Every structure is written in structure tokens, then in C-alpha cells.
Amino acid sequence: xxxxxxxxxxxxxxxxxxxxxxxxxxxxxxxxxxxxxxxxxxxxxxxxxxxxxxxxxxxxxxxxxxxxxxxxxxxxxxxxxxxxxxxxxxxxxxxxxxxxxxxxxxxxxxxxxxxxxxxxxxxxxxxxxxxxxxxxxxxxxxxxxxxxxxxxxxxxxxxxxxxxxxxxxxxxxxxxxxxxxxxxxxxxxxxxxxxxxxxxxxxxxxxxxxxxxxxxxxxxxxxxxxxxxxxxxxxxxxxxxxxxxxxxxxxxxxxxxxxxxxxxxxxxxxxxxxxxxxxxxxxxxxxxxxxxxxxxxxxxxxxxxxxxxxxxxxxxxxxxxxxxxxxxxxxxxxxxxxxxxxxxx
Amino acid sequence: xxxxxxxxxxxxxxxxxxxxxxxxxxxxxxxxxxxxxxxxxxxxxxxxxxxxxxxxxxxxxxxxxxxxxxxxxxxxxxxxxxxxxxxxxxxxxxxxxxxxxxxxxxxxxxxxxxxxxxxxxxxxxxxxxxxxxxxxxxxxxxxxxxxxxxxxxxxxxxxxxxxxxxxxxxxxxxxxxxxxxxxxxxxxxxxxxxxxxxxxxxxxxxxxxxxxxxxxxxxxxxxxxxxxxxxxxxxxxxxxxxxxxxxxxxxxxxxxxxxxxxxxxxxxxxxxxxxxxxxxxxxxxxxxxxxxxxxxxxxxxxxxxxxxxxxxxxxxxxxxxxxxxxxxxxxxxxxxxxxxxxxxxxxxxxxxxxxxxxxxxxxxxxxxxxxxxxxxxxxxxxxxxxxxxxxxxxxxxxxxxxxxxxxxxxxxxxxxxxxxxxxxxxxxxxxxxxxxxxxxxxxxxxxxxxxxxxxxxxxxxxxxxxxxxxxxxxxxxx
Numbered sequence: 001x002x003x004x005x006x007x008x009x010x011x012x013x014x015x016x017x018x019x020x021x022x023x024x025x026x027x028x029x030x031x032x033x034x035x036x037x038x039x040x041x042x043x044x045x046x047x048x049x050x051x052x053x054x055x056x057x058x059x060x061x062x063x064x065x066x067x068x069x070x071x072x073x074x075x076x077x078x079x080x081x082x083x084x085x086x087x088x089x090x091x092x093x094x095x096x097x098x099x100x101x102x103x104x105x106x107x108x109x110x111x112x113x114x115x116x117x118x119x120x121x122x123x124x125x126x127x128x129x130x131x132x133x134x135x136x137x138x139x140x141x142x143x144x145x146x147x148x149x150x151x152x153x154x155x156x157x158x159x160x161x162x163x164x165x166x167x168x169x170x171x172x173x174x175x176x177x178x179x180x181x182x183x184x185x186x187x188x189x190x191x192x193x194x195x196x197x198x199x200x201x202x203x204x205x206x207x208x209x210x211x212x213x214x215x216x217x218x219x220x221x222x223x224x225x226x227x228x229x230x231x232x233x234x235x236x237x238x239x240x241x242x243x244x245x246x247x248x249x250x251x252x253x254x255x256x257x258x259x260x261x262x263x264x265x266x267x268x269x270x271x272x273x274x275x276x277x278x279x280x281x282x283x284x285x286x287x288x289x290x291x292x293x294x295x296x297x298x299x300x301x302x303x304x305x306x307x308x309x310x311x312x313x314x315x316x317x318x319x320x321x322x323x324x325x326x327x328x329x330x331x332x333x334x335x336x337x338x339x340x341x342x343x344x345x
Numbered sequence: 346x347x348x349x350x351x352x353x354x355x356x357x358x359x360x361x362x363x364x365x366x367x368x369x370x371x372x373x374x375x376x377x378x379x380x381x382x383x384x385x386x387x388x389x390x391x392x393x394x395x396x397x398x399x400x401x402x403x404x405x406x407x408x409x410x411x412x413x414x415x416x417x418x419x420x421x422x423x424x425x426x427x428x429x430x431x432x433x434x435x436x437x438x439x440x441x442x443x444x445x446x447x448x449x450x451x452x453x454x455x456x457x458x459x460x461x462x463x464x465x466x467x468x469x470x471x472x473x474x475x476x477x478x479x480x481x482x483x484x485x486x487x488x489x490x491x492x493x494x495x496x497x498x499x500x501x502x503x504x505x506x507x508x509x510x511x512x513x514x515x516x517x518x519x520x521x522x523x524x525x526x527x528x529x530x531x532x533x534x535x536x537x538x539x540x541x542x543x544x545x546x547x548x549x550x551x552x553x554x555x556x557x558x559x560x561x562x563x564x565x566x567x568x569x570x571x572x573x574x575x576x577x578x579x580x581x582x583x584x585x586x587x588x589x590x591x592x593x594x595x596x597x598x599x600x601x602x603x604x605x606x607x608x609x610x611x612x613x614x615x616x617x618x619x620x621x622x623x624x625x626x627x628x629x630x631x632x633x634x635x636x637x638x639x640x641x642x643x644x645x646x647x648x649x650x651x652x653x654x655x656x657x658x659x660x661x662x663x664x665x666x667x668x669x670x671x672x673x674x675x676x677x678x679x680x681x682x683x684x685x686x687x688x689x690x691x692x693x694x695x696x697x698x699x700x701x702x703x704x705x706x707x708x709x710x711x712x713x714x715x716x717x718x719x720x721x722x723x724x725x726x727x728x729x730x731x732x733x734x735x736x737x738x739x740x741x742x743x744x745x746x747x748x749x750x751x752x753x754x755x756x757x758x759x760x761x762x763x764x765x766x767x768x769x770x771x772x773x774x775x776x777x778x779x780x781x782x783x784x785x786x787x788x789x790x791x792x793x794x795x796x797x798x799x800x801x802x803x804x805x806x807x808x809x810x811x812x813x814x815x816x817x818x819x820x821x822x823x
Contacts, residue, residue: 003611004600099402100576103589111400118399159613256613314613 003315006163008101013167015094019087020144021175027137028208048073050185054178088120106154116143162252173245174303177296179209184293210240230284243279250276268309352771358504358761371428378536391422394528419814421765425796432820438690440788448683450490464682465675474720475665485661486559492659494782500761507693513664519781520583522795525817541822543792549590555785559657560620567620570596574642603646606653621657670719670753698749707754711738714754775799777807793818
């Protein structure tokens with residue numbers, strides 16, 4: 001398939017996934033706020049600060065807003081067009097990507113994304129954000145679920161699908177590490193997860209942000225920091241755990257290139273294989289020995305590395321001609337410029 | 346029928362009602378069906394079809410609006426209905442016309458016999474803005490130049506169909522023809538079933554067959570692509586729509602690269618050779634090496650590959666010369682010259698400002714005429730004599746005298762009208778018809794075409810850029 005199309009499908013799904021994760025993050029934390037006693041503005045800042053820090057957009061935020069109260073943070077993450085990673089920005093970007101590969105998408109798939117886009121720009125959406133925010137976020141999440149469901153049931157399992165799946169799982173892995181990282185920024189005394197400790201609510205929120213509450217409960221009687229970290233990073237079965245996502249990333253990469261699992265034919269497969277091995281054979285002991293924050297930070301760097309290598313291998317690749325003797329490669333700079341438009345978070 | 350109560354067909358040719366107010370026979374079944382709807386029902390269905398367009402993203406961008414507002418093209422749910430006999434006549438006339446136009450283009454890009462025989466003065470061709478003398482002697486697959494033609498037809502007060510212009514470069518609108526049909530089928534399925542309408546859904550197939558036909562590579566399945574200027578182009582929806590319907594890749598200039606006079610596209614598995622390009626980019630922008638140097642939409646080196654016969658373009662380079670309104674004047678003569686036949690579809694009577702007698706006539710009758718610049722389209726560069734101010738008329742008089750080669754004049758034709766739903770009432774609005782003619786192994790025309798309607802009261806300008814909308818066109822089985 002066209003390199004540009006592969007790149008566009010990959011980013012379309014990444015943006016959709018990003019919007020979904022943000023919607024859950026904000027919704028969960030907004031509800032968590034209700035469980036606390038009235039917070040003064042100082043405590044309120046302390047509450048939202050870790051969340052902003054975990055998204056990695058703290059610089060953009062502090063440029064745009066003087067205060068970090070609920071209203072500001074929610075606006076910034078939800079529908080501030082100046083924040084390129086706000087929910088509405090992500091949905092616009094996803095749709096813009098979809099528009100340029102409209103011919104690859106089923107009508108139903110396009111319609112769902114377009115409907116979500118039209119919703120986020122509607123008066124109804126603005127009204128909901130004022131009067132019933134949970135409903136707003138639920139609409140976004142349901143629409144994303146529908147989108148992914150339609151994709152799963154209408155798209156052939158070909159290269160296009162694998163590039164979409166690649167985007168979805170890489171984005172998901174990244175978001176899980178970021179949500180988990182919220183715990184690293186919690187004020188001292190609130191970082192523990194044991195029943196009855198002040199941090200328990202935060203850890204519950206982290207699980208909920210990853211949509212993992214039910215799945216976690218099913219296998220664990222006790223909430224503990226260690227148990228949650230283990231589950232969100234190393235679970236073999238939970239579809240938002242880092243390990244599960246990277247397993248899918250590695251699988252998609254090998255389906256695209258046709259290289260058998262366990263071997264590699266390019267740099268991106270080598271890197272995904274390494275990360276996967278670390279996750280397959282790693283443990284929470286390693287995590288805490290390194291320090292949770294540093295461990296997660298390192299993972300995010302490696303995800304970015306995988307993203308960059310995907311781009312390098314399939315979009316910016318050397319220009320060999322299929323089934324005919326290959327002449328020289330021509331300049332790549334112009335190609336690079338137009339494909340680099342998309343940014344990783 | 347209540348919606349049609351009080352409908353005034355006026356002094357024009359009305360597509361549905363005769364001058365005495367009686368329903369034309371071929372419209373009776375449709376009208377009978379519509380009469381079973383009440384107004385509320387009708388409006389709900391109309392709103393649903395608009396929602397369908399919006400959800401499908403069949404919209405155009407409103408430029409200069411940084412909110413990124415998108416609007417749907419206005420769509421009127423009352424179809425234009427045409428009996429089979431009328432369509433047969435149009436089909437024969439359009440087929441004759443595209444055959445002659447292609448013979449003409451082959452001729453002027455080779456021996457120029459028609460100029461040597463002085464049927465068309467040489468000067469008109471050589472001064473045509475879109476004539477490409479550098480492509481003389483270049484052979485194109487099947488000697489076909491115009492593969493897709495979107496001729497505009499209008500109907501005067503007498504009910505006669507005239508050809509207003511031939512669009513032989515990149516005519517757009519075919520996707521609206523197809524989507525109007527889809528929208529109407531959803532809105533009024535029952536009406537549809539009972540009336541007996543010829544389907545239009547073969548268009549993408551016909552288009553793809555034509556592209557395969559002109560492939561320079563004989564062995565294996567040819568690789569065809571649609572070349573678009575990109576997603577900010579106002580016709581982008583159409584480009585995607587057609588590419589998907591045909592199952593071919595839609596590419597932008599930057600997706601293509603020319604190596605050793607062959608065209609390739611950049612894929613995840615390396616470069617893949619391309620045989621046929623259905624290009625939706627004008628000549629001027631298609632190759633910055635040959636044409637406009639500042640074009641970022643095109644493919645450097647494409648013209649080299651094209652000249653070498655390694656890639657086919659639809660439409661071919663240089664067809665714009667036939668779109669010149671002065672050359673249009675000569676199409677009936679081409680038909681007689683190349684085919685030895687009488688033209689089946691007449692041109693609108695046309696005066697050429699470069700001809701002395703015509704010039705005199707034009708200058709003396711400016712307030713009654715429509716004056717058009719030879720190479721403008723979309724309703725621009727025009728003087729509508731009867732509605733123009735004295736100032737405008739004098740401005741055009743000067744322009745015509747300064748540059749007679751680039752002006753023609755025609756009598757005002759009062760386009761036929763069709764009942765159209767306008768803010769709460771059914772009123773007559775002027776319409777035209779753009780059929781899409783495909784010339785590959787043979788000539789294919791999907792029955793009907795895009796009916797464009799001037800939604801502004803009394804306006805004769807149907808272009809979407811100037812307040813036009815569209816309707817579904819029904820060619821009946823009988």
C-alpha cells in the first residue's frame with residue numbers, strides 16, 4: 001500500500017485512541033474529586049498537577065493558563081483547540097487523517113468518526129460539558145468503541161489493518177504508562193495503595209483510567225501498589241496492559257513484513273522484540289528497583305523509538321523498485337518533510 | 346399533490362408541466378406518488394437526505410472561514426424526469442460529439458488537416474490559451490484525448506436541447522450524480538420502485554474499464570491511480586469517492602516519482618510502477634518541470650514518461666483547446682468535416698468577436714446578449730446583457746474591442762425550469778444538465794447526468810460556486 005496511506009491510517013487510529021484515553025482519564029478524576037472533602041485551591045492544584053504532568057503537556061498548559069484549577073485543566077484537556085492533544089483536537093486530527101484516506105474506510109467507519117467530530121463541535125456538546133460532563137465523556141468513549149468495533153468488523157485483515165492496529169496498541173501502551181505515572185507525582189503520604197491509606201482513591205482512579213477496575217478485581221482480593229503495577233505492566237491477558245499491547249505491536253510488525261516471530265528483518269522489529277522480551281521476562285521487582293517513574297519514562301522513550309523506526313522503515317524507506325532492477329534512490333528530504341507533520345506525544 | 350397547488354410554470358419551458366398547466370405524461374406516475382405524501386412527511390424526508398449528505402461528509406469547505414465550517418451542496422429532492430426517447434436523442438448527439446472532438450484533437454496534434462483545409466482558421470488554434478504545440482506528434486493510447494467529457498446541455502423556451510459547452514479537461518460532479526441517486530433512494534424508496542428509472546451505478550465500472558483500456562502495458566493487470574491535488578481541494582470528496590468505487594489508489598503528487606521515464610508510487614514495500622493516471626489536476630499544475638514551476642501538486646518528470654508512452658493520462662494533455670469557447674463554435678463544423686454527418690445536438694447560436702460582421706452585431710446588441718470570455722468557466726468572466734448596468738456594458742465593450750480573439754457572444758437562452766422546493770413552496774427554478782461521457786473501448790454514458798439548479802429566483806447561473814444546487818435525474822425505461 002501507499003506509504004502515505006499506511007502512515008495516515010496509523011495516525012488516525014492513534015488520535016482516536018488518544019481521545020478515548022483522555023476522556024476516561026478526565027472523567028475518572030472528575031468523579032474522584034467528588035470523594036474528597038472540599039479542597040481549597042491549593043489542594044486542588046495538587047490534585048490536577050500530577051495529571052497534567054503525566055500527559056507530558058505541562059509546558060503547553062502553563063503557557064496558556066495562569067491557574068490549574070478544575071475548570072482550567074478540564075478545558076485544556078477536553079476542548080481547547082490550542083492544545084493539540086485535547087480531546088477535540090485529537091478527534092479533528094483523526095478525522096482529518098481519515099478524510100485523506102477516505103477511500104480506504106468503510107462508509108460506516110467514516111460516518112462514525114465524522115459523527116463524533118460533528119458532536120464535539122455541536123451546541124449539545126458544549127451544553128453537556130457545562131451541565132453533565134460524565135455524559136459528554138461517555139458519548140466520546142462510546143463513539144470510539146463503536147468506531148473500533150466497526151473497524152474490527154469491516155476491515156480486511158491486511159496491511160491497512162495491521163498499520164491501524166499498530167497505532168492503536170502503541171498509543172495504548174504509552175497511555176497506560178502515563179496513567180500509571182500519575183502515582184509518581186502524588187504528594188507524599190498519598191502514594192500508598194493499601195486499603196485505608198489516603199492514596200487508595202488515587203490508585204483506584206488509575207485503574208479506572210485504564211478501564212481495568214473490573215479485570216483487576218477479578219484476579220486480586222487486595223488493592224496494592226505492587227499488584228496494580230504488576231497488572232498494568234505485566235498482565236498477559238488484559239488488553240491495556242503494556243505487555244499485551246507490545247505483544248500486539250510486535251505481532252503486527254511481523255505480519256506486515258512477513259518475518260517469523262522471534263526473528264527480525266529491520267530495526268523496528270529488533271526494538272519491539274527487545275522491549276517485548278524485557279516485558280515477558282521482567283517483574284515488579286525490577287520496576288521498583290529502577291524506580292517506577294524512571295522505569296515508565298524509559299518505556300515511553302522506547303515506544304517513541306519504535307514509532308520513529310516504523311516511520312523510517314515504511315514511510316521514509318529507501319526507494320527500491322518492486323520486481324525490477326533497482327536504480328538509485330532519489331532525495332528523501334521532501335518526502336520526510338511531508339510525512340513528519342504528525343507528531344508523537 | 347397539495348405541494349404543487351398554486352405552482353406557476355411561468356413563460357418558460359417547464360420540465361413537469363405544459364404551458365396549459367397539465368402534467369407532462371412522463372411525469373404523471375411521479376406526481377401521483379408525490380401526492381400521497383403530506384408536506385410534513387416530505388420535509389422530514391428532505392431533512393433526512395440532508396443529514397445523509399452531512400454524515401457522509403459530502404460537503405465543501407467554506408473558504409475564508411477559519412472555523413473550518415463545511416456545508417453540504419444544496420440538494421433538491423424533486424427529480425428531473427426524462428422519457429426514454431428524449432435520452433436516446435441526447436445519447437446519440439453526445440456520442441457523435443465526443444467522437445468528433447477526439448478526431449479533432451488527434452488532427453491538430455498531428456497533421457492539422459482541418460487547418461490546411463481551412464475549416465478552422467489556423468489563427469484560432471495557435472492563439473488558443475490551452476493549445477500545447479509542444480505535444481504535437483506525441484501519440485496517445487488509442488488516439489483518445491478526451492476520455493471523460495462533461496458537456497453542459499440546456500433547454501430553451503422551445504424545449505430544444507442545446508450544447509452550451511464541452512468540458513474536456515477535468516469535469517467534476519459525477520460523484521454528486523451517484524450520491525444524489527443514493528440519497529433519493531433512501532428518502533423515497535417507494536416512489537422509486539413504481540416509476541421505472543434507469544440505474545446509474547455502472548459509472549465507476551465504466552470509468553475503470555476505460556482506464557484499463559488505455560494502459561500502455563499489455564501484460565498483467567494495469568496499475569491505475571487517481572491523482573488528486575489533495576484533501577483541501579473542493580472536489581476532494583469526489584476524488585475519494587470515485588477511487589474507492591473503482592478500487593484504485595488515490596495519490597497526491599508527492600506519492601509519485603519518475604525514474605528513468607517510468608512513473609512509480611511510493612508504497613510500504615518500495616516503488617510500484619503506475620500505468621494509468623486518472624488525473625484531477627489541470628495541465629498547468631501537473632509537472633513543474635514542463636508547466637508551472639511553482640506547482641507543488643504535480644510530479645516532476647511526469648511529462649517525460651508520458652511522451653515516452655510509459656504512462657497514460659486521462660484526460661490527455663492539451664484537451665483544453667477544445668474547451669475554448671471560440672473553438673466550441675466550430676464543433677458542428679468538425680462533426681461535418683470528420684464524420685460527414687449533420688450535428689444531432691445544435692450549439693447555442695454563437696458570434697465570434699474576431700469576425701468582422703459578428704463583431705459589428707455584438708457591439709450593436711450588447712444589452713441583449715450574453716458575452717463570455719473564451720477561457721473562463723464557473724460563471725465568471727461573463728456579461729449578462731439584459732441585467733447588466735450601463736457601466737458594465739461599456740467595460741465589456743472596451744474589453745471586446747481590445748481583445749476580440751477572446752470573446753464570444755450568444756443570445757440569452759431562458760433555461761428550462763423544474764419544480765423545486767424553495768423555503769416553504771414549490772417554485773420553478775432554472776436548470777441545466779451535465780451528462781458524463783466516457784470514451785474508452787467504446788462510448789458509455791450513464792443515463793441522465795447531473796441536473797444543476799439555480800436556486801436563486803430568476804437566476805440563470807447554476808454553478809455551485811454561485812448559489813447552485815442539484816437534483817437527481819431520472820431517465821425512464823420507457
